[in-house]
Amino acid sequence: MKTLNLALIGFGAVGRGFVDLLQARHAYLETQHNLRLNLIGVATARRGSLFRLDGLTLDALSQAAESGHLNNYPTQPRLIRGLEPLTMLTRPGVDVVIEITPTTYENNAEPAMGHIRAALAAGKHVITANKGPIALAYPDLMAQAAHRDVFLGFEGTVMGGTPVLRLARKGLAGCHISELRGIVNGTTNFILTEMESGKPYADALREAQARGYAEADPTNDVEGFDAAGKLIILAHIIFGKALSMADIDREGITKLTPEDIQSAQANGERWKLIARAALSADGQLSASVRPTRLPLSDPLAGVGGGVNAITYQTDLIGAVTLTGAGAGGKATAYALLSDLIELAEWL
Ligand code: HSE
Numbered sequence: 001m002k003t004l005n006l007a008l009i010g011f012g013a014v015g016r017g018f019v020d021l022l023q024a025r026h027a028y029l030e031t032q033h034n035l036r037l038n039l040i041g042v043a044t045a046r047r048g049s050l051f052r053l054d055g056l057t058l059d060a061l062s063q064a065a066e067s068g069h070l071n072n073y074p075t076q077p078r079l080i081r082g083l084e085p086l087t088m089l090t091r092p093g094v095d096v097v098i099e100i101t102p103t104t105y106e107n108n109a110e111p112a113m114g115h116i117r118a119a120l121a122a123g124k125h126v127i128t129a130n131k132g133p134i135a136l137a138y139p140d141l142m143a144q145a146a147h148r149d150v151f152l153g154f155e156g157t158v159m160g161g162t163p164v165l166r167l168a169r170k171g172l173a174g175c176h177i178s179e180l181r182g183i184v185n186g187t188t189n190f191i192l193t194e195m196e197s198g199k200p201y202a203d204a205l206r207e208a209q210a211r212g213y214a215e216a217d218p219t220n221d222v223e224g225f226d227a228a229g230k231l232i233i234l235a236h237i238i239f240g241k242a243l244s245m246a247d248i249d250r251e252g253i254t255k256l257t258p259e260d261i262q263s264a265q266a267n268g269e270r271w272k273l274i275a276r277a278a279l280s281a282d283g284q285l286s287a288s289v290r291p292t293r294l295p296l297s298d299p300l301a302g303v304g305g306g307v308n309a310i311t312y313q314t315d316l317i318g319a320v321t322l323t324g325a326g327a328g329g330k331a332t333a334y335a336l337l338s339d340l341i342e343l344a345e346w347l
Pocket of ligand 1: 157
């Protein structure tokens, strides 16, 4: 049996979903993957932190999370409270650091960038669903991981738990992908879908926030930064090209009016926020995120609500479209689990 000791940095909807998943899949992981996942630490910036080498009790952790502060976790032998994230993640005994603090692209994606760099430097494996550091510093972080011979997993950064990066890296190995087009932001797709049935923009955004789809600052969703960040990650993985935000022709959904939505509907079309990257014949990559009117015959037009989808254009098998949950605590928690299973195989 392989045992991995995990420390979570950040404990929002994804972290809580992950704890539920650890409980639900505990027996399955042991029998099917010979893998025991032992959660030994949880660190947050403002809601306390817990560290216990013997393992935290998941039920009690969920209850403390529900109460709003980890101080409400019961006292146990050898329990340490109050460690700062940077102190916890470098502690001996931690095998894998799971970085799930809120994404930001500003201030060099700190504090997440610092957490990931410190963990890699300390020789810890890192798994993250945090888009900022991967979008801003993918080549550098991969080099740092390779240098320390540790694993860096980030499946959850694009389309949450739906394995769209793994599909490109593994399932389509040997194919040449010349273009990708996708709906990679659940919040805006949810808003556009709700507006089609007459809901005002502000109400739809509020509901997307209540469902846990939106970023801490939803400007990142509605102005297309989140989709652009994901496109940067996809460009690295699929095309081996480094893009910055400034390279992406970006427009969000905030200028779309109810009249625009109705006019598309009247013409048998739908507005979608489409992220697209395509290679030209001479190897140049163009990339955009923009509202696009799609005919209903387009596979992406039928993708509604918080769901995401990507179509890869390949040379050997034509277009391949993957559709699935792209946001939300439970779906993103699954991405972390899938990376942990890949890490266990890698080890
Ligand atoms: N805010 C993001 C979205 C979360 O709506 O898709 C998942 O990355």
